Amino acid sequence: MSDTIVFGATGFIGRSLVAELLGRGRRVAAAARGNGAGLTAWLDDQQIDTGGLELVRADITVPGLGIPSDALPRVRDVYNSAGRYAFGLSAADAKAANVTGARHVVDWAASRPDLRRLVHVSGYRVSGADSPAPDYRKLGAYEASKAEGDAAVRQRARELGVPLTIANPSSVLGPGQYIGLAGMVADLWRGKLRALPGGSDVFVPVVTLDHFVGVLANLPEHADTAGQAYWILDDTTPDLPELIAEVAAHLGVLAPRCGIPVGLVRRLPRALTGADPETLSFLSADRYPTGPANAFAEATGVHVPPVADALRAWADHLVATRFGAGTPSRRPSGFHTVGGSRTWVAGERRRPDYVLLHGLPLDTDSWTDVADRLAGPVLGADLPGLGRSAPGKVTTDAWLADLMEPVAIRPVLVAHSLAAGPALRYAANHPEHISGLVLLAPSFLLRPSSPTARSPLAALALRRADAARLARVLALPPGPATDRATQAAAAHLKRPGAAKRLVRALRAGHASRTELRRLLDEITVPVHLVIGAQDPLVSPTDLPTTVVDAAGHYPQLTAPETVAHILTTFQDRHGLGASDRP
Structure with a gap:
């Protein structure tokens, strides 16, 4: 039988708390409105043993939570991480979850005969004391409801004699968090953050998800935490201008150089500022009473990771998922300095069997379905100035040489379309560093790019293109x-x-066609060409060539199994990829 219940178990914090508790051998009831299928799939993906998991349907907005009164009799620890974390809510919707729902959880906890603790997840901007009713109009529904809910939970717990601990986290950094501070990082990444709201002393503290759930899991284990509230955040978080500057430097984008007073932002039209009015109250110079939480974390062995590392890892995740709009590759990925520029790198950097270079207008994730079918590790990167990488500070050839510098073995170098040029030049200049070269749809052997793509209007047309239009063009x-x-x-x-x-890049590739045709005849490493049947060669060659049936210019997308088989066969035939560099 379950000894712990987590309300809001499918949420960003709740699911990680469930994973933490299960990892500690607790028997956990995961309570949520749905059937919990998404939670179990997520736990399986995290390789968490779910033998101690029980799924419970619950609705905190109704008295009794929709749970039969005789259910879960052995529960002694109750966690409430349920609620609505969103901006733009109506006051009624925010109150239903964050005030009324929170009070219902207290009532339900009071009915547990063996209750040891109720841990309520509140927020760092709450006062932590009985105070006048918050101003919903001034603060916005989310923040006002969290403040009102905090006071309501305290009062109800006193009335019912419920042993309560309140956890007040700041902005929680971790996979799956795409609102709040993440919205500002998204604007930074997209070039829309032209000025920072607030002054130089604005403090928007952060805490990592792992640190927060580690503290949460420990709270009921210590009797002296009952009746306490803990502000759980990293005191070393830099002030907002410095925080944004650090993230910008990591991403390879420009940070805003000026600020704008919050009061002025409030008065300007939202269409002009792009700022959500509800977020502005979080932009303050306030500091918080973190001493007790820091002491408790240290005493219980929950260590705070360096905030700069946490910010960089979180920023990598945000970009990898396109701020929640996509799914990242399973390969480890993030920003690194290559050729003096911030470059998005994915995979194994030292001993890859294959190095995969993408063509236009794709990124290295376009190789995902091929990479998943290869037996050995791969290395990929977004070319400089393309995909997620910052513009290059050196030539693409020099950039590729720097990308390959840490590689300790002789991998197969694989390049698609316009990337075939830098790959071919690398193979000519550094044949001892690779064991073979595979070129997919090399642009210098195919029909030249459309003149439209080289016109002055092309950039504007491409910038406005959506996914459907790009698919048609490609x-x-x-x-x-x-x-x-x-x-x-x-x-x-x-x-x-x-x-x-x-x-x-298209223009440069077009200009180098003659040079690359000549260089191909001089190459000394084994070479194999892969061509789509619908994208045939216009320049004949005697090199080994595989034509992929029913494929066009992007066989790695439309026929990944075939491409993976070609690469594997190429490596096996030549006995490549395992030897160390000389």
Whole structure:
């Protein structure tokens, strides 16, 4: 039987708390409105043993929570992480979950015969004391309801004699958090954050998800935490201007250089500022009483990770998921400095069997379905100025040489379309560093790009293109892989300067066709060409070539199993990929 229940178990905090408790051997009832299928799938994906998990349907907005009165008799620890965390709610919707619902959880906890603790997840902006009713009009429904709910929970727990601990987290950083501070990072990434609201001393503290759930899991285990409230946040979080500057430097984008007073932002039209009025009250210089929480965390062995590392890891996740709009590759990925520029790198950096370079207008995730079918590790990166990578500070050839520098073995170098040029030049200049070269639809052997793509209007057209239009232009049939690729490409092209950089890359590739045809005849490493049947060569060659039936210019998207088989066969035939560099 379950000894612990988590309300809001399918939410961002709740599901991680469930995972933490199960990992500690607790028997956990996960309470949520739905059937919990998404939670179990997520736990399985995290490789969490769910033997101690019980799924419970519950609705905190109704008295009794919709749970039979005789259910869960052995529960002694009750966690309430349920609620509505969103801006733009009506007061009624916010109160239903964050005030009335929170009070209902207290009532239900009071009915547990063996109750040890109720842990209520509140918020760092609450006063922590009985105070006048919050001003919903001034604060907004979310913050006002959290403050009112905090006071209501305290009062109801006193009336019923419920042993209560309140946890007040700041902005929680972790996979799945896409609102609040994440919205500001999204604007930064998309070039829309031209000025920072507030002054130089604005403090928007953060806490990592792992740290927060670690503290939550420990609270009921200690009798002296009953009746206490803990502000759980990282005191070393830099003030907002410095925080944004650090994230900008990691992402390789420009940080805003000026600020604008919050009072002025409130008076200006939202269409002009882009600021959600509800978020403005969080932009303050206030500091918080973190001493007790810090002491408790240290005493119980929950260590705070360096805030700079946490911010960088979170920013990588935000970009990997396109701020919640996509699903990241399973390969480890994030920003690194390559060739002096911030570059999105994915996979194994030191001993990859394959190095995969994407063509236009794609990114390295376009190789995902191929990489998943290869037996060995792969390395990929978004080319400089394309995809998620910042513009290059050196030539693409020098950038590729720097990307390959940490590689300790001789992998197969694989390049698609316009990336075939840098790959071919690398193979000519560093044959001892690779064991073979595979070129997919190399653009210098195919029909030249459309003149339209090189016109002055091309960048504007590309910037406005959506995923459906890109799919039509690229002649890509609908499907999971092509849909993901075109959605990502459309999002990348809307970033400042991205479309112009793509057009410049097309022009440069067109200009180097003659040089690359000549260089191909001089290459000394094994080479294999992969061509789509619908995208035939216009320049004949005697090199080994595989034609992929019913494929166009993007066989890695439309026929990933075939491409993976070609790469595996190429490696096996030549005995490649395992030897160390000389």
